[in-house]
Amino acid sequence: MGNMKVHQLARGLWEHEPSLSLGCKRLRPLAPKLHPSSSPDHTSVSSFDLKTFIRPESGPRKLCPSDDKRDSHSPQVETHPGGTRWNPTQEQIGILEMLYRGGMRTPNAQQIEQITAQLGKYGKIEGKNVFYWFQNHKARERQKQKRNSLGLSHSPRNSAPITTITLDSRGEVMEREEDSPYKRKCRSWSFEYLEEESRSSSSSQEEENRTLELFPLHPEGR
Amino acid sequence: MGNMKVHQLARGLWEHEPSLSLGCKRLRPLAPKLHPSSSPDHTSVSSFDLKTFIRPESGPRKLCPSDDKRDSHSPQVETHPGGTRWNPTQEQIGILEMLYRGGMRTPNAQQIEQITAQLGKYGKIEGKNVFYWFQNHKARERQKQKRNSLGLSHSPRNSAPITTITLDSRGEVMEREEDSPYKRKCRSWSFEYLEEESRSSSSSQEEENRTLELFPLHPEGR
DNA sequence: GCAAATTAATGATTTATTCAAG
DNA sequence: CTTGAATAAATCATTAATTTGC
Numbered sequence: 001m002g003n004m005k006v007h008q009l010a011r012g013l014w015e016h017e018p019s020l021s022l023g024c025k026r027l028r029p030l031a032p033k034l035h036p037s038s039s040p041d042h043t044s045v046s047s048f049d050l051k052t053f054i055r056p057e058s059g060p061r062k063l064c065p066s067d068d069k070r071d072s073h074s075p076q077v078e079t080h081p082g083g084t085r086w087n088p089t090q091e092q093i094g095i096l097e098m099l100y101r102g103g104m105r106t107p108n109a110q111q112i113e114q115i116t117a118q119l120g121k122y123g124k125i126e127g128k129n130v131f132y133w134f135q136n137h138k139a140r141e142r143q144k145q146k147r148n149s150l151g152l153s154h155s156p157r158n159s160a161p162i163t164t165i166t167l168d169s170r171g172e173v174m175e176r177e178e179d180s181p182y183k184r185k186c187r188s189w190s191f192e193y194l195e196e197e198s199r200s201s202s203s204s205q206e207e208e209n210r211t212l213e214l215f216p217l218h219p220e221g222r
Numbered sequence: 223m224g225n226m227k228v229h230q231l232a233r234g235l236w237e238h239e240p241s242l243s244l245g246c247k248r249l250r251p252l253a254p255k256l257h258p259s260s261s262p263d264h265t266s267v268s269s270f271d272l273k274t275f276i277r278p279e280s281g282p283r284k285l286c287p288s289d290d291k292r293d294s295h296s297p298q299v300e301t302h303p304g305g306t307r308w309n310p311t312q313e314q315i316g317i318l319e320m321l322y323r324g325g326m327r328t329p330n331a332q333q334i335e336q337i338t339a340q341l342g343k344y345g346k347i348e349g350k351n352v353f354y355w356f357q358n359h360k361a362r363e364r365q366k367q368k369r370n371s372l373g374l375s376h377s378p379r380n381s382a383p384i385t386t387i388t389l390d391s392r393g394e395v396m397e398r399e400e401d402s403p404y405k406r407k408c409r410s411w412s413f414e415y416l417e418e419e420s421r422s423s424s425s426s427q428e429e430e431n432r433t434l435e436l437f438p439l440h441p442e443g444r
Numbered sequence: 445g446c447a448a449a450t451t452a453a454t455g456a457t458t459t460a461t462t463c464a465a466g
Numbered sequence: 467c468t469t470g471a472a473t474a475a476a477t478c479a480t481t482a483a484t485t486t487g488c
Contacts, residue, residue: 085479087481088455106472139474306466445488447487448485453480454481455478460475
C-alpha cells in the first residue's frame with residue numbers, strides 16, 4: 001500500500017503573496033462538463049504548464065521489483081509484498097482500544113505519529129492505519145450502539161464521564177472532564193495517495209528505524 | 223493473493239477488558255481474533271506505557287510562530303496565526319478549474335504536491351487546500367448539476383466523453399476516456415499537521431513540557 | 445486433518461453533510 | 467450566501483475465522 005507519508009507540508013509562512021484577487025468572484029457559473037477546449041479564458045496564468053508538474057522522481061513506481069525471495073521458508077514476518085492491508089496484532093489492538101477508552105477519538109497528526117511509533121514495536125504499521133482505525137472504530141462503535149439502543153432503548157449512552165488523557169513530557173497522565181459539547185477543531189488531515197505506488201519497504205531489516213517520511217519538502221522558502 | 227499472513231509476530235496476550243469493541247458481531251459471532259501463528263517469546267505488551275509515548279523529539283513540528291498559546295486546551299478553535307483559511311487567488315482558481323475541467327478529480331499526493339508547488343507561485347497555499355478544493359468542487363458541481371437537472375431534465379453532456387489527464391514521468395500528458403464510473407484504486411494516505419502545534423517560535427521549546435492531549439471525545443450524535 | 449467455499453470483521457476510500465470564516 | 471475545512475456515513479475490498487466436503 002502505498003507508501004504513506006506524514007505530510008507536513010507547507011507550513012512555512014509566506015508573506016501573503018501579493019495576491020491580486022481577493023474578494024473577487026471565485027467560482028464560475030457551473031459549466032458542468034464542457035470540453036476544456038472551449039474555455040480559453042483562465043489561461044491567463046500563462047506560466048502555468050502541466051509539464052511543470054512533473055517531477056523527475058515521480059512516475060509510477062513498481063512494486064517490489066521481482067522479488068524472487070518468495071521461497072518456502074518465507075517468514076511470516078512483515079513482508080508487504082506489494083501491499084497488503086494492515087493487519088493489527090493483538091498488542092496493537094489492545095493499545096488502540098486503551099486509547100479509545102481513554103477518550104481518544106480523532107488523534108491529530110502528532111499523536112498519530114507517536115502512536116504509530118509505539119505500535120510499530122509490535123508489528124508493522126503506518127500512520128494511516130492508526131488514523132483509519134480510529135475512524136472506523138468510532139463509526140462502528142456508534143452504529144453498534146445505535147443498534148443496541150434500538151432493541152434495548154437503554155438511553156444512558158454515556159453515564160461515565162468523559163475524560164481526556166493528557167500526556168506531558170514526564171509521562172504523567174492527567175485526566176479531566178470533557179467540557180466542550182461540540183468541538184470541531186481537529187487538525188489531522190488526510191488525502192489519498194497513489195495507488196499501487198510501491199511499498200518497496202520489503203523484507204529485511206527495516207523493522208525499526210521507520211522514520212516517518214515527511215513530505216519531501218521542497219526547498220520552498222519558509 | 224500473493225500475500226498471505228503478514229506479520230503475526232507476536233501474540234502476547236494482552237487481555238484487557240473485552241468490553242469495548244472487538245467481537246463486534248453482526249449476526250453471528252466469529253471467534254475472537256486470535257493469531258494462530260505466534261511468537262510466544264514476545265515481550266508482553268505490558269511494557270507499553272504511556273510514558274513511552276513521549277518522544278524527546280518527535281519532529282520539528284513547528285509552524286508559523288506568532289501564535290500565542292492560549293492555554294493547554296483552548297476552548298475554542300485556534301486562531302490561525304498568519305491567516306485563517308486559504309483564500310485562493312484568481313490564478314489559483316483558474317489553474318484548479320482548468321485541471322478540473324481537464325478531468326482531474328481526486329489528485330493523489332504526488333499530484334497535490336506538484337499542484338501545490340505551482341499554485342504556490344501565486345499565493346500562499348498548502349496541499350490540503352488543493353485536496354479540499356477538489357473535494358468540494360466536485361461535490362458542489364455535483365449538487366448544482368443535480369439541482370439543474372431537476373428543472374431541466376436534460377442530459378446532453380452525457381455524450382461528451384470525460385477525459386482523464388494523466389501525467390507520466392516524462393511530463394507527457396495523456397488523455398483517455400474514463401471508462402469506469404466507479405473506480406477505486408487509490409490507496410495510500412498521508413496526513414498533515416495543521417496549524418497550531420506551533421507553540422513558540424524557533425527551536426528549543428521542544429525540550430520542555432510537551433503536552434499532548436489525547437483527543438477528548440464528545441457526545442456523538444448529531 | 446486439510447483446503448476450498450462462506451461469511452463476518454474490518455481496513456481503506458469515497459461521498460455526503462456539517463460548521464463556520466469572510 | 468459562498469465556500470474552505472472537517473467529520474461522519476456509506477461503500478468498497480481484503481483478510482481471517484468458520485464451515486463444509488472430502
